[in-house]
Amino acid sequence: MSTPNGAPDPSSDRLFTGEEMELSFGPQHPATHGVLRLNLKIEGERIVGCYPIIGYLHRGTEKLFELHPFFQNVPHTDRMDYIAAATNNLAYVGAVEKLVGLTVPPRARYIRTILAELQRISSHLVWLATHAIDIGAMTPFFYCFRERERVLDLFEQYCGARLTLNCMRPGGLPFDLPAGWADTCRRFCEDYPAKIDEYEGLLTENRIWKRRTVGVGVLSPEAALDLGVTGPMLRASGIGFDLRKVRPYEAYGEVEFAVPTAQNGDTYDRYIVRMAEMRESTKIVLQCLDLLPATEGGPIMAKRPRVLKGPKGEVYHGIEGPKGEIGFYIVGDGTPNPYRCHVRPPSFMNLQSLPDLANGHLVADLVALIGSTDIVLGEVDR
Amino acid sequence: MSDGPSAVGEGGTPAPPAEKPAWERDPVVPEWRDADDDPLAAALREALPEAIRSVKTFAGDLTFDVERERLADVARELKTAHGFSLIVDVCGADYPNREPRFDVVVHLASLPPDRAYRVVRLKTQTDEATPVPTLTGVYRGANWPEREVFDMYGVRFEGHPDMTRILLWEGFNGHPLRKEFPVEGIDTGAAIYSEHYGETMGPVAGTGTGWKPPKPAPPVSDETEEGGAK
Numbered sequence: 001m002s003t004p005n006g007a008p009d010p011s012s013d014r015l016f017t018g019e020e021m022e023l024s025f026g027p028q029h030p031a032t033h034g035v036l037r038l039n040l041k042i043e044g045e046r047i048v049g050c051y052p053i054i055g056y057l058h059r060g061t062e063k064l065f066e067l068h069p070f071f072q073n074v075p076h077t078d079r080m081d082y083i084a085a086a087t088n089n090l091a092y093v094g095a096v097e098k099l100v101g102l103t104v105p106p107r108a109r110y111i112r113t114i115l116a117e118l119q120r121i122s123s124h125l126v127w128l129a130t131h132a133i134d135i136g137a138m139t140p141f142f143y144c145f146r147e148r149e150r151v152l153d154l155f156e157q158y159c160g161a162r163l164t165l166n167c168m169r170p171g172g173l174p175f176d177l178p179a180g181w182a183d184t185c186r187r188f189c190e191d192y193p194a195k196i197d198e199y200e201g202l203l204t205e206n207r208i209w210k211r212r213t214v215g216v217g218v219l220s221p222e223a224a225l226d227l228g229v230t231g232p233m234l235r236a237s238g239i240g241f242d243l244r245k246v247r248p249y250e251a252y253g254e255v256e257f258a259v260p261t262a263q264n265g266d267t268y269d270r271y272i273v274r275m276a277e278m279r280e281s282t283k284i285v286l287q288c289l290d291l292l293p294a295t296e297g298g299p300i301m302a303k304r305p306r307v308l309k310g311p312k313g314e315v316y317h318g319i320e321g322p323k324g325e326i327g328f329y330i331v332g333d334g335t336p337n338p339y340r341c342h343v344r345p346p347s348f349m350n351l352q353s354l355p356d357l358a359n360g361h362l363v364a365d366l367v368a369l370i371g372s373t374d375i376v377l378g379e380v381d382r
Numbered sequence: 383m384s385d386g387p388s389a390v391g392e393g394g395t396p397a398p399p400a401e402k403p404a405w406e407r408d409p410v411v412p413e414w415r416d417a418d419d420d421p422l423a424a425a426l427r428e429a430l431p432e433a434i435r436s437v438k439t440f441a442g443d444l445t446f447d448v449e450r451e452r453l454a455d456v457a458r459e460l461k462t463a464h465g466f467s468l469i470v471d472v473c474g475a476d477y478p479n480r481e482p483r484f485d486v487v488v489h490l491a492s493l494p495p496d497r498a499y500r501v502v503r504l505k506t507q508t509d510e511a512t513p514v515p516t517l518t519g520v521y522r523g524a525n526w527p528e529r530e531v532f533d534m535y536g537v538r539f540e541g542h543p544d545m546t547r548i549l550l551w552e553g554f555n556g557h558p559l560r561k562e563f564p565v566e567g568i569d570t571g572a573a574i575y576s577e578h579y580g581e582t583m584g585p586v587a588g589t590g591t592g593w594k595p596p597k598p599a600p601p602v603s604d605e606t607e608e609g610g611a612k
Contacts, residue, residue, distance in 0.1 A: 055549035062534075063558055063565060098441050101411045103404035172405075225493075228469045228523025239493070241468075246499035302405040311411045313440040316489055316501060318470065329487065331475060342473040344489070352526050381549055 020048060023363070027056050031134045031367040034377030038354075038366070045362045050355040054348075057381035065341035070096050070170055070308045073341065078164035080343065081379040083126045086119035086155075087321040089168040094249060095317035095328035096170040099310050102302045104250075107295035108172040110288045113251040114185065115158070115167060116319075117281040117288075121192070122151040123322035124274050128199060131271070131371035135212045140202055147195050150188050157181055170308060172301035177292075186289050189282040196278055203271070213268035217357035217369045220265060227356065228349045231324025233373065236273045237265035243320040255287040267372040274374075307336050316344075323347055323374050343382060347375040412441035420444060422464060422502070429459050445503045453506050454515040457490065461520055465497035466490040472517065472527035474535040478561045482509035484537050488517065488524075513540035534559035 025038040032038075035056035041049030061080060065073050077092040078085040090112055097104065104112075129144035152162040157178055159167040167174070203209045219229065224237040234241055242259040244252040260276030262269035310332020318327030324346030333339035350373050357369045404410075416438055417423060423437040426446070433452035438445050448456050460466040470489035477483055488504040508514050516539040517524035528539045529548040536557040539545060546552065556563055 055547075055551070058549040060558060060565075063563075067565060099412075101409040101441070103407075103409075105403070105405040225467045226522045228471075228521065230468070241493050243499075246494055299405060302409070303407060304409060311413075313412060313414060314445075314503075315412075315441045315443055316470075316503060318501070325470065327470065327489075329471065329473060329489070340475045342471070342475075342487075344471040344473075348526060349523060352523060 019043070025363075025366065027053075032370060032377075033130060033375060034380075036351075036370070036375070036377055036380070040358075040363070040366070042363060045364075047358045047361055047363060047366060050358040050366075052351060052354055054351070054377070054380050057377050059382065061382040062340075062342060065338055067337065069336040070100075070310065070338065073338070074168065074170075075164065075166045077343075078166055079378060080345065080382055081123075081321070081323065081326070081347065081376045082163055083376060084119050084123040084322045085163060085165040086115045086167055087123075087319065087326060089165065090116050090250070091317065091319045091321065091326045092328050093168045093170045094319060095315055095330050096308065096310075097302075098315045098317045099313065099330050099332050100170070100304075100308055102171045102304055104172055104302055105295075105299045106251075107176075107292070107298040108300045108302075109251045110292050110295065111173055111177060111300070112168060113255070114285050114288045115155075115165075116250070117284045118151050118154060118185070120281045120322045121278050122148050124278050125151070127274065127322075127371070127374045128271075131368075131374075132203065132209075134367045134371045135209065137203065137206070137209060140199055143195070143198060143202070147192065154181070154185055154188065157184070169301070171304045172299070176300050182289055182292060185285065189285045189289070192282050193279055196275060200275060204275075210268060212365075212368055213271060213372070214266060215264075216267045216361060216365050217372060218264065218266045219353060219357060223356060224265065224353070227353045229324070229353050230349065231321065231346055231374075232270055232273045232277060233324065233350055233353070235259065235261045236269040238263045243318060243325060249319055251288055251291070252284075254291065255284050257284050267368050270372045270374075309334060309336055310338060314340075318344060321346055323376070323379075324350055343379075345379045345382060347373075347377075347379040348382075351375050351380055414438050414440050417444060425464070426456065426459060429463065430455055443501065443503055445505060448504050448506045450506045450508055450512065450514055452515075453486070453488070453504060454517055454520055456504060457488065457517050457520045460490055460502065465492040466500075466502065468493055469517070469521035469523045470501060472524050472531060474531040474537055474559070476535060476559060476561050480507075482507045482512070484508050484510075484535055486514050486531060486537060508537055510536050513538040515540050516542040518542055533557070536560070 021042050023040040023042050025040050026032040027035040027037040037053040039051040039053060040047055061076050064076055074089055074092060077088040081088055125144040125148040129141040132140040155165055156162050158181060159165050159175065219233065219237050221237045221239050224234050224239065238261060240259045240261045245259055257280045260273050260280065262273050312332060312334055314331040316327055316329045318325045325344065326346050327344035329342040330338050331340040354369060354373060358366050418437050420437060427434055430452060433449050433456050435447040435449060468491040470491050472488050475485040475487060486506050486508060489501055491501045493499060506514060514537060516528060519541065526548060528542055529546060531537050532539065532545055533547040533549055534557055547554065
């Protein structure tokens with residue numbers, strides 16, 4: 001029996017014959033992307049058991065949601081998946097709008113879509129940079145952060161913040177675009193596909209990269225669905241499920257884009273899917289920028305009461321975040337605060353598949369697998 | 383409007399102004415409605431009589447109120463016969479004035495291309511003493527969310543392979559998302575940084591600062607104009 005990535009069979013000349021060892025991986029290991037601890041059971045170099053221990057970054061976000069009015073909860077959502085704040089904001093305000101029955105004006109819909117897709121690009125850039133550096137490819141890190149800086153600059157010009165954006169409100173947006181923003185954004189989106197070519201030139205056909213990723217951590221479509229995995233991980237397993245397509249929210253019904261999928265469900269395919277997604281995101285942003293001028297000067301906020309009171313009812317609203325389906329389940333009780341606000345965190349659900357992915361692989365592959373699940377511990381632990 | 387010409391009222395009054403777009407009108411607050419006529423509800427009631435207590439919709443979300451013992455059966459039926467192959471989430475909610483006080487809420491989704499995309503919600507009630515049948519036998523993905531519900535509310539799941547705390551540590555005293563749990567935390571008995579502080583000095587984990595959350599007063603809107611800024 002040889003391991004799927006073609007590494008020598010660890011059972012043939014293993015160090016510890018027939019004996020299992022326990023290895024505690026993390027929580028302070030740099031490749032865990034935060035504070036994730038894994039209790040590994042290993043036989044030589046081979047993983048035979050993996051038990052994730054999480055909660056080191058638990059801040060009680062769901063309890064805090066219950067304390068604050070609907071408007072003041074938007075900043076809490078920034079701090080869950082802190083490298084994709086705009087999509088968290090979008091999921092939360094979408095759920096509140098569904099609960100209180102607000103309709104968002106078109107200009108706000110376009111700008112929100114632009115912000116969400118830029119956020120997807122920047123989140124995927126952080127993923128690619130850290131994933132590549134975990135496996136040992138150093139150069140992509142610098143390239144990715146070079147482009148990510150341009151995206152963060154766009155966010156900064158729009159709302160003043162670079163990471164914790166707080167850039168959406170239930171009913172619309174806090175600000176219109178500043179002068180010249182659309183042109184800067186268009187220039188970025190026109191340059192960006194060439195930059196993706198650069199990353200792909202470094203990695204896609206790179207022998208070392210393929211050796212480390214092809215066949216590593218295969219997730220079958222059945223197992224992916226069974227485990228509740230969503231987002232690029234599910235699509236890399238061959239299931240083309242994308243909430244932007246199946247239930248178009250915001251402006252996704254008005255733009256054209258493809259849903260990239262792959263068939264093998266291994267680490268390499270997850271890489272391919274995310275790279276293709278970044279290309280689709282630039283297309284979506286460019287189409288929204290074309291739609292914007294027709295709404296110039298239009299409202300960016302729906303008519304809404306000064307104090308939003310949630311009716312006695314409950315809604316679930318999920319959107320396609322960079323990591324998978326991020327959704328909010330909000331219960332209203334007639335007061336300005338949500339009675340209960342639960343997050344459906346994509347990282348949490350996707351991390352659940354890690355023991356399945358890791359079984360039978362080498363300890364060194366675990367680093368590639370954590371990278372390819374694209375988790376943010378701030379969201380796993382909330 | 384189909385009756386176009388007659389929109390001009392009698393006596394030559396001018397036609398009413400064109401209807402305002404939805405975002406300039408008052409919000410349309412959704413309401414609970416019975417959804418017994420939904421085909422999915424009828425099919426489920428036929429397959430599992432007595433398991434469904436009520437079927438309602440709110441803002442387009444279909445909610446099944448399920449008998450506690452039958453929760454896993456209903457989920458299995460939805461998965462095998464109706465294509466709800468993805469488990470979206472399992473979470474809890476606390477209603478301390480109600481008997482039994484806890485809700486367990488499950489969201490399931492059916493996926494294209496086999497089925498249309500749809501999310502349904504299963505709800506069931508329980509209390510601290512009564513466990514809920516686990517969904518891990520139907521969806522393995524229910525494992526961690528159910529552990530989180532146990533961690534946050536103390537609701538147990540019968541048949542769960544690993545009913546332990548997930549976000550807090552084993553031995554934590556309390557379940558923080560219960561309504562009576564104080565937001566500033568509890569005294570877990572551990573003085574932190576004991577090498578820097580004397581026994582009665584310094585912060586003690588969980589005692590908080592004495593700060594209490596203000597009563598939910600009407601917040602000052604971040605917009606200057608009522609009804610939205612231009």
